[in-house]
Amino acid sequence: xxxxxxxxxxxxxxxxxxxxxxxxxxxxxxxxxxxxxxxxxxxxxxxxxxxxxxxxxxxxxxxxxxxxxxxxxxxxxxxxxxxxxxxxxxxxxxxxxxxxxxxxxxxxxxxxxxxxxxxxxxxxxxxxxxxxxxxxxxxxxxxxxxxxxxxxxxxxxxxxxxxxxxxxxxx
Amino acid sequence: xxxxxxxxxxxxxxxxxxxxxxxxxxxxxxxxxxxxxxxxxxxxxxxxxxxxxxxxxxxxxxxxxxxxxxxxxxxxxxxxxxxxxxxxxxxxxxxxxxxxx
Numbered sequence: 001x002x003x004x005x006x007x008x009x010x011x012x013x014x015x016x017x018x019x020x021x022x023x024x025x026x027x028x029x030x031x032x033x034x035x036x037x038x039x040x041x042x043x044x045x046x047x048x049x050x051x052x053x054x055x056x057x058x059x060x061x062x063x064x065x066x067x068x069x070x071x072x073x074x075x076x077x078x079x080x081x082x083x084x085x086x087x088x089x090x091x092x093x094x095x096x097x098x099x100x101x102x103x104x105x106x107x108x109x110x111x112x113x114x115x116x117x118x119x120x121x122x123x124x125x126x127x128x129x130x131x132x133x134x135x136x137x138x139x140x141x142x143x144x145x146x147x148x149x150x151x152x153x154x155x156x157x158x159x160x161x162x163x164x165x166x167x168x169x170x171x
Numbered sequence: 172x173x174x175x176x177x178x179x180x181x182x183x184x185x186x187x188x189x190x191x192x193x194x195x196x197x198x199x200x201x202x203x204x205x206x207x208x209x210x211x212x213x214x215x216x217x218x219x220x221x222x223x224x225x226x227x228x229x230x231x232x233x234x235x236x237x238x239x240x241x242x243x244x245x246x247x248x249x250x251x252x253x254x255x256x257x258x259x260x261x262x263x264x265x266x267x268x269x270x271x272x
Contacts, residue, residue, distance in 0.1 A: 021227045076256065079249065104249065111258055115211035122270070127199065127223060128261040130234045131241050138242075 004044065007037035008140065011133050015126070027124040028116040034136040035113035038106055039068070041143060046156035070162035072110050077167045078103035078155060084165035090154045098142035099155055105139040108132075180207055183217070183253055190247045191219055197236035199223045201264055204271055210258060217255040219248075222267045 014030035015022065043066045051059035077083055079100050083091065112132055116124065146152050158164055184205050191203050202222040210216035223229075229237075241259050248257040262270065 019228060080252070100249075104245070107256060108245075108258065111210050111212055111214070111216070111256070115260075119211040122260070122262055123266060125223060125261045125263060126227060127229055127234060127237050131238050134238045135242075 004037045004041035004140075007033050007040065008133075008136060011037060011136070015129055015133060022126050022129075024124060027126065027129045030129050031109070031116035031124070031132050032113045034133045035109040038102075038109060038136050038139055039066075039071075041140065042071070042102075042106070042156065042159055045143075045147065045152075046160040049153065049156060050160055066160065067162065068110065071159050072107055073167045074155075074158045074162050074165075075103035075106040077165070078158075079107060084167060087154065087158055087165040092150055096146055096149075096151055098146040099151060101142045102139045103155070105135045109136060179254070183207075183251075183255075186251055187217065187219060187248065187253070187257070190251065191244060193247065194240060194243060196221075197233055197240050199226065199229050199233050199237070200240075202267075204262075204267065207255065210256070215255045216258055217253060218258045218260050219244075220260050220262045220267070222264050223261050225263045225265050 011030045011034040014026045014033060018026060043063050046066075047059050047063045051062045053059065077087075078095055081095055081100070083095065109132060143152075184207075187205055191205075196203075200221045200223055204220040204222065206218045206220060208216070208218075210218065245257070245259060248259075
C-alpha cells in the first residue's frame with residue numbers, strides 16, 4: 001500500500017505546491033501520478049493475492065505483466081454493469097457501487113492521464129486536476145470498504161487475467 | 172447509414188444535455204459543449220466540456236462545488252448507457268472561443 005498511497009500524496013502536493021498560478025507541468029504530472037496511484041493500488045492488491053512468494057521477485061515480475069488496455073476494458077464492463085456471464089456468475093449479487101466507482105475512476109483517469117501527457121491542445125485547469133485527484137481519493141476510500149470481499153477478488157482476478165471473460169466493450 | 176448515426180448522435184446529445192443542465196452549475200462554469208469523437212487514447216468517446224472562467228486559482232468552495240457537480244453528473248451519464256465513454260473535461264472560456272470557433 002505504501003507506493004499507491006505515496007503516489008496519491010505526491011499528486012496532492014503537486015497540485016497544492018503552487019497556489020496562485022499552477023504551472024501546466026505540475027498539473028499534468030499530478031494527473032498522471034494520481035492515475036498511477038490507482039493503477040498500483042489495484043495491481044499490487046491483485047499480486048498480493050495471486051502471486052507465489054517464491055522465488056524472490058516473481059511477484060514483482062508478475063506485476064509488470066498487467067496490461068493497462070485490457071484493464072480498461074474490464075473496468076468499462078464493471079462500471080457499465082455489463083459483465084460477461086462467466087464473470088457475472090462469480091459475483092455475489094449485483095456489481096457493488098464501490099466496484100463501479102473504482103472501475104469508472106480507472107477508465108476516466110487512464111484517459112485523463114493520456115491526455116495530460118500527450119494532448120497539449122487544451123490547457124489543464126486546477127479545477128479539473130483537483131477533481132481528478134478527488135476521484136482517486138474516493139476510489140481509495142471505496143477500496144477500503146470492499147477490498148477484502150469476494151467481489152473484490154473477482155474484480156482483481158479479472159484485471160490480472162482479462163481472458164477469463166469476453167468483455168463487451170461499450171465505448 | 173450516416174444519417175442513422177447522425178440521428179443517434181443527435182438523440183444522445185439531447186439526453187446528455189438534459190443531464191448536464193439538470194443541476195445548477197458551479198459558480199465558475201459558464202457554459203458547456205458536447206464533442207463526439209475519438210478521445211486522446213483513440214477510443215470512441217463523448218467529451219462534455221465545461222467552459223469555465225479563466226481564473227487560474229479558483230477558491231476552495233468552487234472546487235468543492237465542482238467535485239459535487241461532476242460526480243453527480245457522471246453518475247447520471249453512466250445511467251444513460253451511452254454508446255461512447257463520457258468524459259467531463261474543463262476548458263477556459265478564452266480557449267473555448269477559439270476551439271469551438
